[in-house]
Amino acid sequence: MKSQIDVKTVRRPYVRPMAGWWKGNAFFVRYMVREATAVAVWIYALVLTVGVLRLGQGEAAWNGWLDAMKSPLSLSLHLVLLVSMVVHTYSWFEIMPKTMAPMVINGERLSAERIQRTGWSVAAVAFVVTLLLAVWSQA
Amino acid sequence: MKKRSNAPFFWLLFGAGGVLSALLGSALVLITGLATPLGLGLHSDFMSYPRMLAFSQNFIGKGFVFVVIALFAWHAAHRIFHSLHDVGIPHGTPSKIMCYGSALVMTLVAAFSLLRIGFY
Numbered sequence: 497m498k499s500q501i502d503v504k505t506v507r508r509p510y511v512r513p514m515a516g517w518w519k520g521n522a523f524f525v526r527y528m529v530r531e532a533t534a535v536a537v538w539i540y541a542l543v544l545t546v547g548v549l550r551l552g553q554g555e556a557a558w559n560g561w562l563d564a565m566k567s568p569l570s571l572s573l574h575l576v577l578l579v580s581m582v583v584h585t586y587s588w589f590e591i592m593p594k595t596m597a598p599m600v601i602n603g604e605r606l607s608a609e610r611i612q613r614t615g616w617s618v619a620a621v622a623f624v625v626t627l628l629l630a631v632w633s634q635a
Numbered sequence: 636m637k638k639r640s641n642a643p644f645f646w647l648l649f650g651a652g653g654v655l656s657a658l659l660g661s662a663l664v665l666i667t668g669l670a671t672p673l674g675l676g677l678h679s680d681f682m683s684y685p686r687m688l689a690f691s692q693n694f695i696g697k698g699f700v701f702v703v704i705a706l707f708a709w710h711a712a713h714r715i716f717h718s719l720h721d722v723g724i725p726h727g728t729p730s731k732i733m734c735y736g737s738a739l740v741m742t743l744v745a746a747f748s749l750l751r752i753g754f755y
Contacts, residue, residue, distance in 0.1 A: 514723030531718040537656050538711035538737070540664060544704050545741045547667075551691060552748035555684045562682060566672040574668025581660035588657040619658055626662035630670075634678055 530587040536580030539573070589615025645713050645735070652710025655703065663703070692755035704745040705738075712738035 518524035550561040564570055592615050593608035600606070670677045680686070690696040716734035720726055 518721070528721070531714060531721070534711045534714035534718065537652075537660065537707050538715060540660070540668075541704055541707035541711060541738075541741055543668070544700070544707070545744050548691070548700060548704065548745050548748045551684075551687055552751040558684050558687065562672075565668065571669065571672060574664055577668060578661060578664045581656070581664050585657040585661060588653055615657075622658040623662045626659055627666070627676075630662075630666050630677060630681070634681060 526587075529583065530591070533580045533584035533587070536577045537584065540577050540581075585619045586616070589619065645709070648706065648709035649713035650710075652706035652708075653714075655706050656710060659703070660707070688752065689755070691749060691752045694754065697749050697752070697754070701745055701749055705742045708738040708741040709735075 518528045547558075547561050550557040565574075589612055593611045596611070598605055599611075666677065667682065669675065671679065671681045691700055712734040716726075716730060719730050719734075724730060
C-alpha cells in the first residue's frame with residue numbers, strides 16, 4: 497500500500513469564509529456592535545489602571561497622567577469610549593429580557609418592555625446622580 | 636468525582652461588570668476623560684493630586700476604584716474571549732491567557748497601587 501503522504505492532493509475543500517459574515521444581516525450587525533463595546537470597556541479599564549498606578553507613584557507621575565488625559569488623542573479616544581459606553585448601556589438592557597431569568601409578579605410574567613424600560617430608567621438616574629455627585633463634591 | 640466547571644465564576648464577574656459598566660461607564664468616561672481635562676462643568680483641578688489621593692485613601696473611595704477597574708476588566712475580557720470565535724479565532728489556551736490574563740494583570744496592578752497609596 498502506498499503511503500498517503502506521498503500523494504499530492506488536488507482536493508480543494510470549500511471552507512466557508514469567516515470574514516464579514518455578519519455584515520449582510522442587520523441582526524448580526526447589531527450583535528457585533530453590541531459585543532464590540534467590550535473593547536471600549538477594556539480600554540477604559542486600562543486607562544484607569546494606568547491612572548491608579550501613576551497615582552501610587554506620586555504627584556509628578558499623577559500630573560503626567562492628567563496631562564496625557566488632556567491630549568487631543570486622549571480626548572478623541574474618550575469621545576469614542578463615551579459613545580461606546582452609551583451603546584453598551586442601551587444594548588445591555590435591550591437584551592436583558594432574554595438574558596435574565598423570567599420574573600413572575602402576581603401570576604403574570606414581567607413583560608420584555610417593562611424590563612427594558614426599568615433598566616434604561618435606572619441607568620439614566622445613575623448617570624445623572626453620578627454627575628451630580630461629581631459636581632457637588634467640588635463645593 | 637467530576638471536576639466542577641469554573642464557568643459560573645467567570646460568568647458572574649462578566650454579569651456584575653456588565654451591570655456596573657452599564658450604570659456608571661458613560662458618566663465615568665465623561666467625568667475623567669472629557670469634563671475634567673476640558674474643564675467643562677467641573678473645575679480643572681477636580682482630579683488634582685490631593686483630591687484623588689484623599690479619595691483613594693478613603694476606604695469607600697479605594698473600594699470603588701478597585702471594583703470599577705476589576706469588574707470592567709473581567710467583564711470585557713470574558714466578552715472579548717467569547718467574541719473571538721465570531722471573528723474566526725478559535726477558542727484556545729493562548730486566547731484565554733491573553734483575555735483573562737489582561738484582566739488579572741489590571742486587577743493586580745490596581746490592588747498593588749491602591750495598597751501602596753495606603754489608608755487614611
